Amino acid sequence: GAVVSQHPSRVICKSGTSVKIECRSLDFQATTMFWYRQFPKQSLMLMATSNEGSKATYEQGVEKDKFLINHASLTLSTLTVTSAHPEDSSFYICSAPGLRTDTQYFGPGTRLTVL
Amino acid sequence: SQQGEEDPQALSIQEGENATMNCSYKTSINNLQWYRQNSGRGLVHLILIRSNEREKHSGRLRVTLDTSKKSSSLLITASRAADTASYFCASAIQGAQKLVFGQGTRLTINP
Numbered sequence: 001g002a003v004v005s006q007h008p009s010r011v012i013c014k015s016g017t018s019v020k021i022e023c024r025s026l027d028f029q030a031t032t033m034f035w036y037r038q039f040p041k042q043s044l045m046l047m048a049t050s051n052e053g054s055k056a057t058y059e060q061g062v063e064k065d066k067f068l069i070n071h072a073s074l075t076l077s078t079l080t081v082t083s084a085h086p087e088d089s090s091f092y093i094c095s096a097p098g099l100r101t102d103t104q105y106f107g108p109g110t111r112l113t114v115l
Numbered sequence: 116s117q118q119g120e121e122d123p124q125a126l127s128i129q130e131g132e133n134a135t136m137n138c139s140y141k142t143s144i145n146n147l148q149w150y151r152q153n154s155g156r157g158l159v160h161l162i163l164i165r166s167n168e169r170e171k172h173s174g175r176l177r178v179t180l181d182t183s184k185k186s187s188s189l190l191i192t193a194s195r196a197a198d199t200a201s202y203f204c205a206s207a208i209q210g211a212q213k214l215v216f217g218q219g220t221r222l223t224i225n226p
Contacts, residue, residue: 034213043119043203044158044216093157097212102146102165104214108157 002028002098006107013084014115021079021110023050023094029074030096034104035067038091050077050094084114119204119217127223134191136220138204139184145207147180147187148214151200158203161189166209194224 003026013019023033031052036044048069049057056069068080081088093109120139128134140147149161164171164180164187171178177190191198201221205214 032212036216041221043219044205046213046215049213091155095214102163102207104148104160104212106150106158106160111155 002026002096002103002105004094004096004105004107006092006094006110008110009108010111010113012113012115015085016083018080018082019084019112021081021092021094021112023077023079023096023107025075025096025105028096028098030077031074033071033077033094033096035069035077035079036093036095038093038109044093047079050079052077081112084112086114088112089114119206119215121202121204121217121220123220124218125221125223127225128194130194130196130224130226132194134194134198134222134224136189136202136204136222138187138189138217140187140204140206140215140217141185142206143209144182145209147178148205148207149176149178149187149189150203150205152203152219153200161202191222194222196224196226198222199224 005024007022033050035047038044047062050069050071052071058064071077091109095104095106146165148163150158162173162178164178175192180187201219203219204217
């Protein structure tokens, strides 16, 4: 089946630095990818929709200048958390729809810890 | 915005018993999906039920969908310790590819 990878799986950074998270579709092309954030013991919250060749669409309340999304190719989307702060510490998960519009493939997630 | 609600938020049962989790959503959907997540790990897709389906089975899983009530339920029969995890419903919004997740149910199976 289709596979989505994320890199890194874990990252620890200092407050004020920027962190880039990659999401790749390994054996299929994805013109759209989704980024979710999950705080401890909570559900997944959709942050934004990443669109290949155009600007990302952000959900209400998500700062687009803080969470930069670049969908550079049909297999890669990146999420950059700029000027990270401890409250940005979370589990970030990406997904990509498969050929069938009702299937979504999720990456394994990236755990970000901001000190 | 997150639109799904699930109950119970937490469920603890004995091994061998059945576990039922409920999910409600707010808008029209193409389908509804259930996922499992072990602590700190990624999501595992369990089952998908389309908007024109009312019930679906997969192994020990049984999912129902009532579009008139905008609700779904997941039944896990003959539970095992390995079923201990968080379970989330996710509704596929009609006209969009994105999924909106419910709040989740933390299921604990006691041996």
